[in-house]
Amino acid sequence: MEDHHHESTGIPIPDQGTERLQLAIAIDFGTSYSGIAYIDSKRTYREAPEVLTSWKGKPDMVLSKVPTIIAYPKDDKAGLPILWGYEALGRSEDDPRSEDIPRFKLDDYIRYSNFKLRLPCHGSDSDGAEPDPDWHNYEDVDPERSAGGRSAEEVTRDYLNLLFEHFEESIVDLEPDYSSIGCDYHILLTVPATFTKRTLRVFESILRRTIMANRTNSDMTIHLQAGSYREPEAASMYTFFELSNTSRMAEGKLNINDCFVICDAGGGTVDVCSYKTNGDIDISNSQYPFTLTPVTEPEAKFGGSAMIDFGFKSFVLMRYGHLAVQEMTELEMNTFLQEFISRKEAFVDSQYTETDYQNIPLPRTLRILFPNERGFLKISRSKMREFFARSVRCTTELLLSQFYSMCDIPQNHIKPSQIKYVYSVGGLGSSEYFRRAVQHCIETADFGRFSHVRVSSPHAPQRAVVSGAARIMHQNMIPTIPSGLPVFQSHLINASYGVLVQTFEGDGKTLIKNQISWFIKKGRYQGDNGPFLKVEKPLARMLSKRMAVNDTVFYCKADPGILPTCLSELEHLPRHMVIEVCTIESDFTKVSKSDFKATTSEGATSRLSEIFRKLKKVTRSISASQVPTQYSLVMTVNGLRAELFSEFKGQRISKVQELNWQLWNWHDPDSIPGGELPTVES
Template sequence: MASEIVVGIDFGTTYSGVSWAVNGGTKTIRLINDWPNPNSTVANSDKVPTKLSYKDGKPHNWGYAVDYREESFRWIKLLLDPKNRIGRTAEAVLTSTKLLGAMNKSAEEVAADYLKMIWEYTKSDIQRVRGDSWASIYTLRCVLTVPAIWSQVAKEKTLKIARMADLPENLSMVTEPEAAALAVLKEKTSEEDGSLEIGDCFVVCDAGGGTVDLISYKICGLDPLQIEECAIGDGGLCGSVYLDQAFERYIKTIVGEEEYKAIKERDKKKMLQEFELSVKRTYSGDDKPYSVDLRGVQDNLDDGIDDDTITLKPSVLQTVFDHVIGQIMRLVEKQIDEAQERGNRVKAILLVGGFGTNRYMHRRLKEAYKRSQIQILQNNGAWSSICRGATMWGLENSPNSTYTKKTVKARLARYSYGLCYSVPFNESKGHLMQDRWRSPTGTWMARNQMGWLIQKGDRLEDGRVMTEQISTPVQVSMFSSGTRAFLQELYYCADDDPPPRREISVKEFCTVNYGIDCGKLWHEESFKDPTSGEKWRHAKFDLMIALDSATLHFVVIYRKKPVAYTKAKYKEEM
């Protein structure tokens, strides 16, 4: 059997990262940090900008090679999730949306073109390390990371762009916070300070460019490391790009809307790049003056504008940071409360992701949790932890894996998942008259009743599969030919206590269409409609649902064989 290389890709809003390892021997993870950079004075960077420019309708420059004078796509990831309303008002997203129209391209096409550039460079990196004949020695397995708060539609789009970008068929997804937790906690177990103990609970705050995801884990074992989720994950659209947005709004206010519009696009981009590198990354809440350059802006000494330079007032800068960090702190507090309500004592908050390296965020959280003695930890390599964790996850979850136990032992369901049934009508059970109907068997039934296979907060052991048998009345005769079409819908609900009936909070998750040969259906148990005398048959199906880190697998089984799986059509939220 050919050896395997596992590649972890963190496709981010502002920056992306890649790491890989050979699934054998020491399984040493190599982080790509020598990205093509024509203007660099810094030798290496753990990640590469998620930027792409086009020339004559074809991809031109990507990553660090994109010049600020070029028209380029930025923050394109925010357009992949239909639920994301906030990000669409950002200047960079509006510019990208306008460019999509001008170039007659979709967000998926641009994301796929960018991912293709990353993938080609990754293969050249593997070639440099493993030699020219690597492709005949190794098979490739790829793991893509996605925000935990993303809708299923956005996750499906991610798989679609991966296929468009010619990534390997052997492709999986893992949520960003789970990948980050895997990297950080595994590295902590290799430290010799005994800082991890069985029963310890950690809140992982993955603060990236677009999204902030929170997930909490309890340590169940140390050798090997085993963890399980101990609070229902949460998150929000309050990543560092919203700092850029707030900062740009402030600049517009002091410069004036009309004057700001008149400034050249490349000069605005240069200013935002300076804010990113010289202000955003280093700000620690001090009174130190910060400034950015903006060519073409009129002097206004009262507002700190002089000779194309804008001096930022410490109070204004703090307000900009507090607005976004305040939202993250509320999410952290909610996650800690949730973990403690479930009987866990939180030992530390692990900050990961690009924004997770911010010193001011560390300071604010440290001040907030000083009394409760919860430590705030920022590890080295926090920026690249997601892609390294994705590679680790891929190594553990590979069919070729030599790991006996997976690190993540159990997860908690973020939603309830279920089916909509008709059940025998019973007014004493609260069934409504408007749901009453008469079935072919002559029984009065209540439609729109929910059967919840997974309830929000359920502890789901890794690899656990939920099964449910359903029976559908069909009319077929011994002369029927061809296939009979069936449709099965799966629903979800975000309520803590999902309702027994299909109400407004119960949303359609996905639909599976499948067909069964009429010749097989004719052999099913038959019955007669007592009123019409028509003959019907009971078609029995087993439905199977399995949840892993980022994917829900919904399979329909008929006579012990799968008839529909992973071909689900996911409902896009409006």
């Protein structure tokens, strides 16, 4: 079968003449829960993807997500299987499920949870650096290596293998035509907005060792893609289609140039991204076409539901003591936590509730040790609010940061009144209390500047990322999409890049030495049709022979209107605002003598020659034997990757400098290791 490729993404597109079915598959590998959605190439773009809802350990229940938990036998020779998902949580003796479901003692296993947070590393890209300090303040992020001798990378690989194997087993029963023999797979794994370049590289190396990337079945093809889309962008796609259903979204109407924010509050992180409408969106009659334009870069912090669960665990430890908690079995602890999670999701903090307390059944061990508790742990409404407080505060800070970014970047031309909605998705998106608390914080912040912004959730917010990612992959497979339909492929450049001028610019504009010429500015789109951008900056040097020359590249987070123009202005800016990224060494000794002479003699334009003649008169640093040599500094941006190198007549004359495209918290200078962005030569 011959494949074509999508113009904007490069993703293989099945030949329209073939009868072979193509299946778009999205995998949402979450911190606390994971999910899978799928849709085949014969379905229209308006149809919703199917979400896998049957899982081992809970065969009689309809659940759109499965816990991101895996358990390994303590004794490798005992012949016990690896448990994952709901099986790794265990089940009580009075579980009503059928007896043919095997029972396993969790005390015979080592359990790993929240291991996604241990992938090196969120919030930093330096080798050997630790992740965000916040993430070390929570227990059960990952057992120590000594407990089971397994790294986060190994555990992640095994979990993804088990997840994909379960999908293939289930899909044969659900849709026989979707089996590996009957169709090709196009798999997309989204990543959090916190993933750095190094984290993404590690994640890709893990995927290369999974069964998804090593299938030897010659009757099918698997196209595996990771890192091209971030989780809040996938959630945006889902929310866009939900906006067309008035029974699910009652806000009414978004008008042209209105803005909204997607807030993906998952298990580990809260990710946010913002969009502006470029056409009328009438929800009542679903008018098309229109497009949604990103207006700020996605942001993220560790503040998801795992933080709330940790608050509960700390409360239990303080109330009953470490010794009593250690007496509990693994199954008792899991059941106790699940009981709290169900109360957490239903908590509304209403003064009209029947009781002021959340009553959580105590495990058998605690009932025996603490008979005065009468079998229940009572949690007051104020204590529940305390559990939520940090997640609410973290989410509010992120949302306000997005609001300010939208309004403060000049080229956005956005007023506060244009920001209409915040759509909360993910695990916390279904919590009514979480939405109300965030709404209250937004209304009271900054003297009510954004009090008009409404916080809402689409239908089934926990499915937003995985279902939206499946829609993205499905649309990338279809070469003919309605012209106005947004595919959420454009990203914004989140900072400006400039080069230190040594003599003059190659476009003929005379500049003073030590000025900074900004060749790409913050807020620019990576691409009109996809997440790829290539910028060439023309440069020139006075050279009398082939040699190596250096060009210094700077990075600035400031707004484009206040970019410094020379080195002396850097002294007046905060240390973290402008950073020397790297030095590009252009080696002209790699160029043939004939090409070099041709460029330095007749290749220079009369305009450049005139400039150099003037420069020779005012400076003694340019000798009569030196003539202008033109070359280009090239920057490419593709998804989460950015690279810098130099070219001479189409020939690369420098090493490639790979830049970190995901940033630290620029409001906190101490979060930037060494004050520099790391680069890796490749």
